Amino acid sequence: RKEVEQDPGPFNVPEGATVAFNCTYSNSASQSFFWYRQDCRKEPKLLMSVYSSGNEDGRFTAQLNRASQYISLLIRDSKLSDSATYLCVVNRVGADGLTFGKGTHLIIQP
Amino acid sequence: EAQVTQNPRYLITVTGKKLTVTCSQNMNHEYMSWYRQDPGLGLRQIYYSMNVEVTDKGDVPEGYKVSRKEKRNFPLILESPSPNQTSLYFCASSLSGSSPLHFGNGTRLTVT
Numbered sequence: 001r002k003e004v005e006q007d008p009g010p011f012n013v014p015e016g017a018t019v020a021f022n023c024t025y026s027n028s029a030s031q032s033f034f035w036y037r038q039d040c041r042k043e044p045k046l047l048m049s050v051y052s053s054g055n056e057d058g059r060f061t062a063q064l065n066r067a068s069q070y071i072s073l074l075i076r077d078s079k080l081s082d083s084a085t086y087l088c089v090v091n092r093v094g095a096d097g098l099t100f101g102k103g104t105h106l107i108i109q110p
Numbered sequence: 111e112a113q114v115t116q117n118p119r120y121l122i123t124v125t126g127k128k129l130t131v132t133c134s135q136n137m138n139h140e141y142m143s144w145y146r147q148d149p150g151l152g153l154r155q156i157y158y159s160m161n162v163e164v165t166d167k168g169d170v171p172e173g174y175k176v177s178r179k180e181k182r183n184f185p186l187i188l189e190s191p192s193p194n195q196t197s198l199y200f201c202a203s204s205l206s207g208s209s210p211l212h213f214g215n216g217t218r219l220t221v222t
Contacts (some may be wrong), residue, residue, distance in 0.1 A: 096207030
C-alpha cells in the first residue's frame with residue numbers, strides 16, 4: 001500500500017455543487033495531516049490542516065477518520081476559482097518530513 | 111513578507127555542466143527541504159535539513175547535493191546534470207519536520 005493515495009480524477013463538477021474527495025494513508029501512527037492546493041505549474045499552498053475532531057474554514061471542511069485511515073476534503077458551493085489540484089499530505093513516521101499524495105485534479109465548470 | 115525565495119525560476123543547461131539552485135527563507139525556520147515534481151509521479155523529496163549542518167537524504171537523492179551552512183539558505187547542487195533531472199523543483203521550509211511547509215515558487219530545469 002502506498003503511503004498516501006488519492007484518486008487522481010479529474011473531477012468535473014458544475015459551479016455551485018458540493019464536491020468531496022478522500023485520501024488514504026498507510027501508517028496508523030501518522031499524526032499530522034494537511035490539504036494543499038496547487039495551481040498549474042505553481043507552488044503548492046497550504047489549504048488547511050486536518051484535526052482529529054474535523055475542522056471547517058469557510059466553504060471547506062476537512063475530516064480525519066483514524067480507524068479507516070483516511071482524510072477527506074469537502075468543498076461546498078464550488079467556485080470556478082476552486083479549479084486546481086488538491087494534495088493530501090501526511091507526516092512521515094520514523095523519519096522527518098511530509099509525504100505528498102499525487103493529487104486530485106478538480107475542474108469546476110460554469 | 112514571510113517567504114521562501116528560489117533562484118533561478120527557469121534554467122536550461124547542458125549535460126554535465128554543474129549548477130546550483132539557491133533557496134532562502136526569512137522565517138527563521140529550522141527545517142528545509144527540496145522536492146522535485148514530475149508528471150504522474152507527484153512531489154518527491156530529494157534532501158532535507160533539520161538544522162544548520164544537518165542534512166539527510168529523501169526519496170530521490172541520487173545526482174544531487176545540498177548544504178546548510180546558514181539557517182536561512184539551503185542550496186541544491188547538481189554536480190553533473192543529466193536529462194533525467196529535467197523537472198520542476200521546489201524548495202520548502204517549516205518550523206519542524208511535521209509542520210506545514212511553505213514553498214518557494216519553483217525552478218523549472220531543463221537539461222539537454
